[in-house]
Amino acid sequence: IKFLLLNGPNLNLLGSREPEKYGHSTLSSIEQATEQCLKSYQIALDCFQSNAEHSLIDKIHAAKNNDIAYILFNPAAYTHTSVALRDALLAVAIPFSEIHLTDPKLREPFRHHSYFSDIAHSVISGQGAKGYEIAAKQAAEYILSKQA
Numbered sequence: 317i318k319f320l321l322l323n324g325p326n327l328n329l330l331g332s333r334e335p336e337k338y339g340h341s342t343l344s345s346i347e348q349a350t351e352q353c354l355k356s357y358q359i360a361l362d363c364f365q366s367n368a369e370h371s372l373i374d375k376i377h378a379a380k381n382n383d384i385a386y387i388l389f390n391p392a393a394y395t396h397t398s399v400a401l402r403d404a405l406l407a408v409a410i411p412f413s414e415i416h417l418t419d420p421k422l423r424e425p426f427r428h429h430s431y432f433s434d435i436a437h438s439v440i441s442g443q444g445a446k447g448y449e450i451a452a453k454q455a456a457e458y459i460l461s462k463q464a
């Protein structure tokens with residue numbers, strides 16, 4: 317079983333990017349912790365970050381052929397703008413979790429709407445870096461329970 321961890325724009329800067337909001341963990345430490353967490357379920361993890369919408373769309377399309385069972389996704393600012401990424405997820409019909417380090421609902425009004433929440437298998441917000449592990453655990457238990 318294989319999952320995909322997808323991170324959107326500016327998340328490559330985690331660790332130094334507004335640490336008072338996003339914390340001090342780097343993206344690579346988050347990727348490693350998520351991979352480690354899934355290893356205990358014998359699930360492999362493919363990680364990808366891009367600042368470009370089209371690259372994220374291409375990765376979602378490729379997930380179908382790569383037998384990805386579940387996508388862990390922080391769409392970052394595309395959360396609030398991208399019909400194209402929403403459509404890509406609907407097209408491949410792979411269950412996904414929407415993850416945010418902060419809780420966008422408690423921030424500026426332009427962050428209150430998400431193009432993903434109503435179609436996501438789960439939404440984890442405002443838990444900082446550990447939100448990725450929470451989402452990974454939920455996803456692993458869901459996929460393993462479907463297989464049983």
Ligand code: DQA
Binds near residue numbers: 392393
């Ligand atoms: C974010 C929240 C978004 O509103 C913002 O644009 C981000 C990060 C989060 O993880 O809290 O880039 O997705």
